[in-house]
Amino acid sequence: MVGLIGIAVIVLIVIFAIFYGYGLILKQERSQNPYSSKAKCTLCGKFFDKEELVERAIGIEKLYYFCGDCIQSLYIDYLNKKQN
Numbered sequence: 001m002v003g004l005i006g007i008a009v010i011v012l013i014v015i016f017a018i019f020y021g022y023g024l025i026l027k028q029e030r031s032q033n034p035y036s037s038k039a040k041c042t043l044c045g046k047f048f049d050k051e052e053l054v055e056r057a058i059g060i061e062k063l064y065y066f067c068g069d070c071i072q073s074l075y076i077d078y079l080n081k082k083q084n
């Protein structure tokens, strides 16, 4: 019985270590990537801070970002369509 509990404890520690290590790797990747807070506008392809972009999720995995200029030009296009 003691052996089983010992193995269970070791397995738990290993699982914890794996998750903890994985979290550290993710954190490191985020801080090392200079573009982590930046994203590319889907329409014009320029890089902006994510706070400046409007984010839309299409489907489960696809994320699209739109900058102010592109949104404005889309809106103008939309208004022109409405008037025609």
Ligand SMILES: [Zn+2]
Pocket (backbone or CB within 6 Å): 041, 042, 043, 044, 045, 046, 066, 067, 068, 069, 070, 071
């Ligand atoms: Zn844009």
